[in-house]
Amino acid sequence: MAISRRKFLGWMGAAGLGATVGKSAHAASNKHFEGYPDSPGVLHDIVRCVGCRSCEAACNSVNQLPPPEQSFKDLTVLDRKRRTDAKTYTVVNRFETESGGNAPIFVKNQCNHCLEPACASACFVHAFTKTKEGAVIYDESVCVGCRYCMIACPFEIPTYEYDKALTPRVMKCTLCHPRLLEGKLPGCVEVCPTEALTFGRREDLLNIARERIRRQPDRYIDQIYGENEMGGTSWLYIAGTPFRELGKREDLGLTPAPALTAGALGAVPIVVGLWPVLLTGIYAVSQRKDKIAREEQSEAIADAVAASKEDAAAELKKVLAMKEKEKETAINMAVKKALEEAAKAQEEEAAKAQEEEAAEPPQDDPESKPTEEDS
């Protein structure tokens, strides 16, 4: 399934719209998704963990990661808090909390394999896939190295090979996806000597966790970390002390990562659909205003010209009547003068109209602009 979907991914596949439209949401509505049915996960019982770091060693060997600087047998590593890095998919940290009586508490950390992974939602080449086997896997063959997945991950799990010049990869736990496909357990689960890690259907794991909490309410707090955090994770945790004291953030919220950006992404096609209409409308209105202004202007000019022509004619008559007997040259001069005055008046009129035109409306426009682009 992962493979067939993968093939869809190129635009070539997207062009075969029929197949896509034909896909229906599993749930009754398009709003609610429950994840792959019967998809497996891992339950980490923090109370049972003894901090032996066997899981770290197993992870290192099954994933063929580079050898560590300090041996996995060396427990002094636990003296400082560590995180996953490009050479380490999983780390065990030791916590001493007051509510836990200052006894050492060991917590394993690795990719939680979210039901709705933030990394997958963030990746612009679709390099991450949530598989039906529960694992969130990464395809380095398409990765551009933008590291947005690392920004997005609420658990700060993905790491990057900053020291590689040409082929840097994002590195993170794969839930041993290749081993799962072979029917084997993840390396860490297989090797755990105290059954602090249990692999199984997520539904079953939730029941097991609840059962343990119910049976030993004095050893466990009544919370399953990962049940709902950011839409839930395939890894689940139960512990005897509050999780916030064990390096797990409790303020992540319940909203699955894809839902956080759904609103913004949903606005994109609406902007594309409406902006051209709105902007063309504004353009058409401003053009029309210009046109009307031009028409009014030329009308005014025509009026002015007509008026001045009448004046000129009247004056001409007067001149003619008064100086009937004067020479023709004198008449011609008077006519010329009158016409010149008319032309001048006309020019002034036009210039005045233009000035008023240019000064008036634009003063307000920059203000109205933001309100129109806002929304």
Add this chain to the structure above:
Amino acid sequence: MDGNIFTLQDFMFFTKAITYLVIVAALIAFPAFWLFLTDRDE
């Protein structure tokens, strides 16, 4: 199982792919329609 979508992530992946195709078509269609709308003006 192949025909079904189980996660919001996959649902958005498919629906957004279609939306993007719609957007591209719309951007081409807008100027064309505007020309059709106004080519008898004046």
Add this chain to the structure above:
Amino acid sequence: MSDTKATTGGSLFTPFNMVAGLILLVGGAITVLRFTGGLGAVTNLSDYNPWGLWIGFDLLVGVALAAGGYVTSAACYIFGLKRFHSAVRPAILTGFLGYALVVFALHYDVGRPWRLPYPFIVQPGTTSVLFEVGACVALYLTVLFVEYSTAPLEWLGFKRARNLVVKLTLVLTIFGVVLSTLHQSSLGALYLIAPSKLHPLWYSSYLPVYFFISSIIAGMSMVIFEGTMSHKYFHDKMDEAHLKEADGVVLGFGKAAAFLLFGYFVIKLVGLAVDNNWHHLATGWGLWFLVEMLGFVLLPCYLYAVGTRDKNIKMIRRTSLIAVLGIVLNRLNISLVAFNYHLPSSERYFPHWMEIAISLFIVTIGVLVFRFVVTRMPILYEHPDYKDAH
């Protein structure tokens, strides 16, 4: 860099050229280091801090400050404010250079830059906000290139091609505004997916709106600021129309920016109210937030307003620098300062000097190319063969 003389002609060894040359040399050396030793060799990036200065400054600030192109061309061609006409070309040029340099800078930041087209030709990650940003930036860079191309086409004398592009002006402008709306806002939307990492005072579901509105402010302020610089160094290149309209552009954009800043301040308050973040104001983070809000939003808003009322061009020009710095501060706050606020200081990010050097290197390239273009092509003046052609 702005304090050095950028005038052309005469000796090649002006102080400006020497400094620019030095920056280019250092930048070149770091470039070699980056592509032989990897990101780790030249940056302070870590697994906790995957995005540093090259995203915070080169991408976020770069794109915001390049918004002048769409703002000015929209004002002139869509809203019909013809008196902004002489400001369009310099703004388009600044926009085009800005976006080109943003894309150039991304080649340093991403791990495998030759794969940058992958989202569009190999496998689109349609659920990603970054996909949308990438698509819009790529398309808008193309739009800006076509819009800008009239200048070199006139310079080279290709009349027919130039006239064809001019015919497309309206379509290109509308296309530009649509794409800008989308990616300017989406740069803010990038952070929506990390509510647990960005300090609540800066995180808001309105982030895309904040980024979009502030990009308009950035665009207008940049046009004013860049005009100020151009007047200082390229005065001889400006024609009568440009000089005559320049004050009108400053007044118009100053007035618009003042009102926009006011609206921006209001919606930022709304953001505080809907998330009930008032109590954070009493913390150290709140103080820093107030510095941004009062010193770099309300202050420029007020100064722009006073400058507009008094028709004080000089005051508006000076205010534009505060507004531009405010945008820089806002983008850096969101991407670097308030991001990962929950981590202990030992895990926080501060840029390596080589990251800063590369950012300087890229800005220098921008200034040099800008100078090359405006001293040769019809940017600040109209080409004599094409007067009244608009």
